[in-house]
Amino acid sequence: MLLLLPPSEGKTPAPDGAAPVDLAALTAAAELTPQRTAVLDALAAVSARPDATTVLGVGDSLAAEVERNTRLRTEPAGPAAHVYTGVLYAAADLAALTADAGSEASARAAASVRIFSGLWGMVAPADRVPAYRLSGGVDLPGVGKLSTAWRGPLSEALDARAAGDVVVDCRSATYVAAWKPRTTGPDAAEWVTVRVVREAGGKRTVVSHNAKHTRGVLAGHLLRREAQPPTSADELARAAGELVGQVVGTEVGSGLSYRMLEATLHAATSKTAPQTLELVVG
Incomplete structure (x- = not known):
């Protein structure tokens, strides 16, 4: 399983006195450091x-974060699991996993x-990593549109890792544009996006807050369940x-509390498109 998450808009700075970022120590340093x-x-x-x-593309109220x-x-x-905060991260509780080093869930x-x-x-x-302010949708002077600039390096870093596995995609469209798993050929993966809808009065609608939270619940479940991680869409x-x-x-x-009502896998619409895991809450 390869579980892809978006960053949070807000970020929590590390405590004063903590060591600064070491680019050589980050994941996929060989492919991504340049x-x-x-x-x-x-x-x-x-x-x-x-x-x-x-x-x-941010408001003036965030000037201090931009200056940082x-x-x-x-x-x-x-740790990124502590710096990134928000609805999805609270529901998944990734921070607890990084604090519990040595556990199976932490290793997963x-x-x-x-x-x-x-x-x-x-x-x-x-x-x-340090707290920062930069959206993946920015056209950054000197680099260009970030989603385009990252495609080549991320392909080098992730294509082989994803091959033959299931990619569980909880990202927003901005970050999907930076890297899409290959669904055909020798590096093919089973690519599954996660869609959350709410059912009320017999009607199903897409809802933002519930979607982020439910994706976080799914992520936490996949990391903590006793069974082995999934390796296929099924x-x-x-x-x-x-x-x-x-x-x-x-x-x-x-x-009011809401429950998971249904989890259904829908087929891809084309050979290069993802399958969709639809989670229904209500």
């Missing part, structure tokens, strides 16, 4: 400009989870089916 260096340098230069927030981009090589770094997360990033390309949960669907009937979250506002 591009990481180029993006890091370009981001620092852009973030020092008067129009930095405009170029990076100018010194990322010396900023304190912490290290081997399986890859967090995509406009700055780093992708990192593993225990990779130590095994993934059966693993997701283990959650059917369970309470998987609480509605924002109402405080």
